[in-house]
Amino acid sequence: MDRILKILFFALLVKPVILIGLGLNIRGRANLPKHGPAVIAANHNSHLDTMVLMSMYPLSRIHMIRPVAAADYFFRNKYLKWLSLNIIGIIPLDRSGKTSREALFTDCHLALDKGQTLLIFPEGSRGKPEELSKLRKGLFYLIKDRKDTQVTPVVMHGLGRALPKGEALFVPFNCDVIIGKALKPEGNSTEFIETIRKRYNEMLNLCLTRSSESEK
Amino acid sequence: MNTPTHSLIIMLVVLLILTITSITCMILKKKNPARDYAELRLKIQSWWVMILVLFLVLLLNRGFFIALSAFISFLALKEFFSIVPLRPTDRRVIFLAYLAIPFQYYWIYSAWYGMFVVFIPIYMFLFLPMRMVFTGETKGFIRAAGIIQWALMLTVFCISHIPYLLMLPVKNDAAGAIGLVLYLLFMTQLNDVSQYIWGKSLGNNKILPLISPDKTWEGFIGGVGTVIICSTFIAPFLTPLSYIEGALAGGLIAVAGFIGDIVVSAVKRDLHIKDSGTLIPGQGGILDQFDSLTFAAPLFFHFLYYLVY
Numbered sequence: 001m002d003r004i005l006k007i008l009f010f011a012l013l014v015k016p017v018i019l020i021g022l023g024l025n026i027r028g029r030a031n032l033p034k035h036g037p038a039v040i041a042a043n044h045n046s047h048l049d050t051m052v053l054m055s056m057y058p059l060s061r062i063h064m065i066r067p068v069a070a071a072d073y074f075f076r077n078k079y080l081k082w083l084s085l086n087i088i089g090i091i092p093l094d095r096s097g098k099t100s101r102e103a104l105f106t107d108c109h110l111a112l113d114k115g116q117t118l119l120i121f122p123e124g125s126r127g128k129p130e131e132l133s134k135l136r137k138g139l140f141y142l143i144k145d146r147k148d149t150q151v152t153p154v155v156m157h158g159l160g161r162a163l164p165k166g167e168a169l170f171v172p173f174n175c176d177v178i179i180g181k182a183l184k185p186e187g188n189s190t191e192f193i194e195t196i197r198k199r200y201n202e203m204l205n206l207c208l209t210r211s212s213e214s215e216k
Numbered sequence: 217m218n219t220p221t222h223s224l225i226i227m228l229v230v231l232l233i234l235t236i237t238s239i240t241c242m243i244l245k246k247k248n249p250a251r252d253y254a255e256l257r258l259k260i261q262s263w264w265v266m267i268l269v270l271f272l273v274l275l276l277n278r279g280f281f282i283a284l285s286a287f288i289s290f291l292a293l294k295e296f297f298s299i300v301p302l303r304p305t306d307r308r309v310i311f312l313a314y315l316a317i318p319f320q321y322y323w324i325y326s327a328w329y330g331m332f333v334v335f336i337p338i339y340m341f342l343f344l345p346m347r348m349v350f351t352g353e354t355k356g357f358i359r360a361a362g363i364i365q366w367a368l369m370l371t372v373f374c375i376s377h378i379p380y381l382l383m384l385p386v387k388n389d390a391a392g393a394i395g396l397v398l399y400l401l402f403m404t405q406l407n408d409v410s411q412y413i414w415g416k417s418l419g420n421n422k423i424l425p426l427i428s429p430d431k432t433w434e435g436f437i438g439g440v441g442t443v444i445i446c447s448t449f450i451a452p453f454l455t456p457l458s459y460i461e462g463a464l465a466g467g468l469i470a471v472a473g474f475i476g477d478i479v480v481s482a483v484k485r486d487l488h489i490k491d492s493g494t495l496i497p498g499q500g501g502i503l504d505q506f507d508s509l510t511f512a513a514p515l516f517f518h519f520l521y522y523l524v525y
Contacts, residue, residue, distance in 0.1 A: 023291070023294055023295070023298070023493070023495070024494075025298075025493050025494045025495075025501075026494055027494065158298065161298075161304075164304070164307075167307070169307065169308065169311060171307050171310055171311045171314075172290075172294045172297075172314065173294065173297060173298045174294055174295055174298035174299075174493060175298070208298070208299055208489050208491070208492070208493065209298045209299060211299060211300060211301040211487050212301045212302055212304075
């Protein structure tokens with residue numbers, strides 16, 4: 001039942017809004033991992049980020065794509081909690097620091113073991129619009145011992161223009177989605193995070209929608 | 217309504233050309249398996265989709281074609297707004313600019329010629345700056361007003377001339393109203409392709425090296441010549457134009473198409489991007505596809521309107 005609701009939600013609402021109302025300039029589509037276990041590490045500016053990433057997958061595979069999201073934020077009330085768990089299919093992550101590092105990722109590992117693809121936003125939160133915040137190291141600890149899993153870096157840009165924080169009016173704008181080649185975790189956590197940051201910055205240069213910023 | 221036999225024949229010819237192109241691509245791939253033809257294959261695939269959608273919609277009825285054109289205008293306008301620098305304060309103005317699309321295409325659907333020609337150049341032109349004044353931000357005002365109006369003219373006003381061809385009274389029964397649309401689209405595309413082929417095979421002298429380094433005098437002249445020859449003979453078949461008027465129309469379409477192409481190139485060069493989007497696999501964005509038509513469509517329309525109507 002939930003699977004049907006999920007497919008309907010994406011077929012009738014998410015895909016039309018993302019693909020027609022918004023419109024994506026996709027680069028490197030072939031780099032998108034088709035099968036799990038895999039991790040997609042994307043930058044985070046808007047709630048639409050998760051929807052954009054999921055909408056790139058066919059409806060038959062959407063249930064295999066699992067966004068890892070902050071438990072405190074998405075479990076604020078019971079409606080949001082139901083939507084997040086049953087329709088979007090998030091894996092809740094405890095940001096409070098009370099859970100030990102080993103226990104923190106139990107659900108993530110379970111999902112990867114099932115061949116699912118995780119969506120992770122290493123910035124941790126949406127931060128300032130169109131600006132890269134500090135990347136967290138959790139990503140490295142999640143996959144360093146998994147030989148079967150690679151990280152695909154993804155950069156999105158321009159989503160903040162269609163629906164900025166605190167605005168109710170949706171204005172159609174294309175946004176960029178740049179998908180990089182998959183990475184294996186190497187070295188220590190700092191080096192790995194630095195590699196990802198470098199890749200993000202290279203990929204940001206391929207965006208078509210950045211002219212408004214260079215003006216500032 | 218008479219069956220537009222001539223238009224159906226031209227459609228078949230186009231499908232035949234596409235089939236031959238597809239087969240050639242397959243043979244090329246067989247001959248040199250080492251070379252990568254993925255890009256070419258994507259291009260041809262995109263052509264099949266675009267041509268089949270276009271023909272299907274044209275054969276259904278004009279309401280569908282007007283709706284399709286409105287949708288193309290929307291995609292082109294969105295693409296334009298996405299790549300140019302805009303002020304965050306103008307979000308609401310931009311939203312209103314999008315609203316011009318349903319109005320403009322409604323005037324077309326109701327065949328209100330007077331409103332169709334003045335709505336964007338006059339009413340939107342005066343309305344949008346007024347709305348911008350209400351936001352109170354003066355920094356960058358002139359530029360923002362210019363960019364928004366320019367985008368509307370190029371992607372909505374100019375492109376909307378294509379469906380208005382279907383609203384003109386039919387003067388060539390054997391071709392029907394869709395004959396004019398096919399003539400315009402076919403000649404514009406022939407111009408793009410033949411300029412490319414002439415330029416690739418003979419091109420030597422660059423015509424505008426600062427804007428578009430691939431464009432040469434040889435390509436330009438060869439393309440215009442090819443289009444004039446074809447347009448002369450096809451004109452009485454598809455349109456109410458005579459042979460001589462057809463030659464003039466072809467020359468107009470070819471030169472205007474070339475200028476539309478380089479103007480959009482100049483826009484992209486200004487923004488340091490190569491394509492305006494990635495909507496059409498292998499061919500870039502919708503603006504890249506419609507660049508020639510933005511200039512060719514209104515000029516052909518008014519040339520025809522002056523001569524025949």
